[in-house]
Amino acid sequence: MSDERNSLKLGVMLKLLLREHSLSMRKFSTQTGIDIATISRIINGKQLARPKHLQQFAEFFGIPAERFFEAAGYIFGRQKEEFYSDIHASVETIQEILLSANLFDMQYTKNRIEQKLANYEHHAQTEEGQRIILEDYKEKIQQVGGLGPFIDDLNQMYELYCLSSTTTTDRALLGSALLYFILSTDVIPDYIFPIGYLDDAIAVKLVLHKLSMLKNPPQQEDNSS
CATH class of the missing domain: 1.10.260.40 (lambda repressor-like DNA-binding domains)
Structure with missing residues (x-):
């Protein structure tokens, strides 16, 4: 009802x-x-x-x-605290629930996230983008709180971003995910619970997949024989 x-x-x-x-x-x-x-x-x-x-x-x-x-009945305000652990520990579960209830269009969301990541990839290479990441990331993490795979991945990405040995290409990709998380222009606004950070988690996964593909490109079949 x-x-x-x-x-x-x-x-x-x-x-x-x-x-x-x-x-x-x-x-x-x-x-x-x-x-x-x-x-x-x-x-x-x-x-x-x-x-x-x-x-x-x-x-x-x-x-x-x-x-x-x-x-439409989404949850706001103080109730959001109750969902933090679920958001960080069970991103896949939340996504499955939303898909089964027809409340989440994965392809539409993924396409929009990829567009924003492409923009942030360029922004991460600017002085302003670098300043935002270095100055604002830790504060945003404190605002979010909680633990789990999503936060662990972000923290590792931040550490890699800060390493001087990280390549320019990798830093731009890492920076795109970090900017997506820091800036409040998400495809799914952060105040919508329990799905507000779902697109941030998707953005992280997309970037990690790109980094993996750069390090381990798919082998092309040899058709010469």
Whole structure:
């Protein structure tokens, strides 16, 4: 029942916004690129809105995304402390739950994270990017708290980033993940629990995979024989 009430709460909010902006669902669909049937089901409480939909609603109406996530029933405020250990220790479990509930579009999220990492890779090679990493990383870690594979990986990446022996290419890749974690422009905002740091964890995994591929490139088959 709680999911149903949350969906209806979001539906009422969307109806009011559409009325305020003199928009039909069809026009709203055209301008956001979200299928009209999906919009209709969300508004009528027959479908849970995915995080990507909520982000699109926020961007379209110029309203903080937090309001849409709250209306959809995501968890905020003091309750977030209860989820820290789960976030850091069970990223894969959280991801599976979200996928099974149709609340998480892995391909969409992965593509957006890769785009941001590419931008941060260049930024990490600038003086400003380096300053942000060296000055702000430890403070952000203290804000997050907790232990687990996600934090362990980040700490190791930070240590490697600071080593003078680390190559320029590796430092740029490491820096991209660290900047993604430090800066508050995540694909999934950090205040959304229990999934707020899921995209940071995905970003770390993507960068670690790239580093691994650089060190151990796939062997090409010899077809000459």
